[in-house]
Amino acid sequence: MTGFSAFLTEKEVEAMSKLDWFLQAYPSRAYRLHTTRTPTFLGLRRGKQGVWRSSNMGEGVIIGLLDSGITPGHPSFDDYGMPPPPAKWKGRCDLNASFCNNKLIGARSFVNYDGRKRRSNVTVVDADGHGTHTASTAAGAFVKRANIYGLARGLASGMAPRAHLAIYKVCLESCASDDILAGMDAAVGDGVDVLSISLGGDPIALGGFNAISKGIFVSCSAGNSGPDHYTVSNDAPWLLTVGASTVDRSFRATVKLGDGQELDGESMYQPSNYKSKLLPLVYPAAPTAAIIFKGTALRVPNSPALASFSSRGPSQITPGILKPDILGPGVNVLAAWNTQKFNMISGTSMSCPHLSGISALIKHAHPDWSPAAIKSAILTTARQKDNRQQPIVDEKHVPADLFAVGAGHVDPQRAIDPGLVYDLAPGDYIPYLCGLGIKDESVSAIVRKNVKCSSVKSITEGELNYPSITVTLPAIGSKWISYTRTVTNVGKPMTEYSAAVDVAKGVTARVRPAKLYFKEVNQKQSFTISFRRNGDGFGPAEGRLRWVSKEHVVRSPISIFME
Template sequence: MPSITIPNLRNPITPTRSVTNVGINVVVRLETLVFNSTVKTISFSVAVSTTYRVNTAYFFRSLTWTDGVHAVTIFMSLIHTLMDSDTRRNRMCRQNNYSLVVLALCLLQHYLHVSVTFVNATSEVHIVYLGEKKYDDPALTKKFHHKMLTTLLGSKQDAYRSIIYSYKYGFSGFAARLTESQAEEIAGVWPESESFNDDAMGPIPSHWKGICQQGEYFNSTNCNKKIIGARWFRKGAMNQFQNLNKTDNVDFLSPRDGIGHGTHTASTAAGYFVKNANYRGLASGLARGGAPLAHLAIYKACWAFEGCTDADLLKAFDKAIHDGVDIISLSVGNEIPLFSYVDQRDSIAIGSFHAMTKGITVVCSAGNDGPISQTIVNTAPWLITVAATTIDRAFPTAITLGNNQTLWGQSIDAGKYNREFASITYSERTQQMIQRETYSFVSIIILVYLFVYVPCVTIFHVTSSKDCQPGSLNATLASGKIVLCFSKSDQQDIESAATTVKDAGGVGLIFAQFRDDGLSSCDIPCISVDYEVGTQILSYIRRARHSIAKLSDPKTTIGKWVSPRVASFSARGPSSMTPEVLKPDIAAPGVDIIAAFRPLDTEHRSGYALLSGTSMACPHVAGIAALIKSAHPNWSPAAIKSALVTTGKS
């Protein structure tokens, strides 16, 4: 209801107003619930419809049942979505659609605060989120969870077997194995890295409650005054992916990092000083995190194959709140939300909200699905959402053409170039012959469609070899040559293109892409160029009778490239769910970032990797937030966020 402003109030005023129904209709079936000694569970439905168009949003309401003495209140979250046009055409009645998910446990003798239930349709693990804790004692909170499950399942034994997590420190809730009918009622660290050396580190904070949880190739001796806590959470993943064969994946059932992502981001946020850090001889220098003297606690809730489950993420938040962290850096995001759709299972938003209420600042990555608008994730207003930018460090690599023209790209594949001329060709010259026939066939069909009206136009997609899609190159024509490829708008990555060229017998790749995309190492020499340089090379290939080129080793330069620029892959706002909340909040370095990595292969033998993504940008801001918290320990998360977004400069 709109507010009324009465300026300069001196005398009593009685305002009057008229209220008009905006067109939302609510119908409850049944209207009366009758319980007795044999009838203990009764189902009812709540139907919501609208007469007029309603903006996409959350609507929080409650429904109270009472017999005059006892009351049961059910809190409901209505999520308004718009049906697509095809669905509307198939319905006789065009109404806006609401989804309502409620867990209702009706008890005659107790007031019950019932919350939204988050359901994963493909899993037997269901998260029951209950909001703020009802009890300060975690044991009482856990007992309350067991009591709820006992009421639902019928026995204490079934309740204890069903529950896999009890969220009892920062907020209240639990994760349990439930059937669909019952339910209707993310990486760790590599501790040996020099970035986690505890030289000159101060004592462990007295308020710290965390532990170093043991597991595969990890025990309490892997912690020190730098890494003061480490936990791992896998019960949600184990129950959701019960047939998973762990031997197929390089990971460890412990806080130890089998992927490298967590080690990279942790050292970016708070890695200690390391001299002569480099990636395969490139960019050698002093490495340090944003807050090099900050303590680190690792919460591994994401896994090599399964990714991150809501159950594990929420438990990680729950434990982090209990342990006493000050800043949470989370380089994880959900899938891009569909337009006019609100995801009920946003465990990051839920967990971070409760962390925020405890004075913990939460920093998250914005996502890597740019440059399209409305692709941003982690848009809750209490989060600090970080976009990725370029930096002024570059790895220029010379491309010498047969006409003695030298053009420049970038590469991080030092030591792979033989510095000799080789034939160079454009990828469309090496395409499979069957595709040429397909082009002609499709062209004829499209011509017919141009002159014949049809009520529904069919769009034919033809795979082109110009972006080096897998299987698109003719090995006879590409063998022994350097191949020029162009990235399409859907961002075909350079690694995949290099694999295609290698499989076709090619000896090198020149890949034209957005300048602000990150670099990657390839199995063959590969150089990234912008589209302008790519077009110049293509013009040479088409003019020359025998086109040749030579690829040189990359070098390292600083300060010669215009930066920062927002990376092309960095997700853009506004959020389709909450466009009134400006996101992202801030941008930080996220392109070609060198940081600690797990040394499990020859490419990363130095213990460092060069990665790009908003995952790399997020810990930069988290480190700065830690410095602010250290200087102003009484500042709230809102104050820290305000200081960052209003005073941050490049």
């Protein structure tokens, strides 16, 4: 047993804390959920080169989804043409037998979970719609003529339409921390490959470490508290933290002013028989305006752009790790719903399952890759520019900073073939946790084994072998600050990479060695990147490290703070 939940008074907790086996007690809190164009927008259907065209739709991969449940019988969860789940699957489906199939292989509720009976008194059926929406975004089957009020009509599907789904209901109006942990532990024991969690809270870091220790990739939403900084959640470095972006589709509704100016907006209400005419804005007639409905617009310029609600870093807990990690589509996402076939909603809850499904595609292509290797592949191949080859902009229409976009916007096709990866084993996080100054009991609770930080050679956040780099530079004239990173060749043998580093004015950076040569696949090479002040600037600054070969560009964002 690694933990349990119980109703206890403060005095009972105090008495329990004196027992030999006691590590840590956490109060149960309630957390909130973070609330089809995207396969085409992300290039999954792109001609012969699209990921799906290479016979990779996530076959054989199991995505476990913690949310508000599932809508059984929805066409997005049809199993036509799908094989049975892999032999490793140990879970169960607590729905009517006719609703459980080769797509929806697992469905369990953990709301008000009774550990003794191993049952919940709450049905796994989704009364909210949120869980149905996120599940179909990650791995929904192909559904023809999907639409919302006649708009966005077309073929809908999730990112990994042939992946299996296992549903763990942990939320009603809110999500209790003990139910979340019970659901996460059950998913790990059942044999999922990917965990998709569109909610926030401390339990996810605890349960997430257990998951990655078993080789399970964990994708989480960054939160909807933007545009303020220091609002990002799910910021543990072993989790993929996903922010939200727009796609290149809008439902155009335009205000035309009396002087001919047009101001574009959006509306899901687009009446076909509406007669547009100029009407007075103020009575009696002063300025005039008319509303013009223009329907669905595709290939909208300046896409993707950062969603205003997407939470921003730096992390308050671990500011030396750049968070969020990545952006994915999270605005006006069409997906399955509980009370109607489809609905369109926005939130980092929507961007998270996009990355969950994409990680399933990577897992299918590279079943032996660790969670850290999959994350590295996603981050180092991300795009920093929009469809006009301009920097990704924020809600103010200015280039978004690294604390908003992380490594950039996900590019699935490149992520499957990244060239190099920054890998990490679960044990590598222990020196990092000790370096944060966390108590032994808390570190032990996270990694689920006894740890004495006094016997561990701790490291700073910047020394963790993470795909992004964060550095704080003291005053001018100080020594170089250096970090060592190790990359693994997952591309072709006999390949040479050259380093290119770009940093803000006022900072000097160098990489040693400047070239890395790999004779074999899976060969590891280390390098040192060093920084020093050379000017009077202060505050945050940015940079990029690129390892360039004939076939790959491996990018790492650099976040710099000058004291």
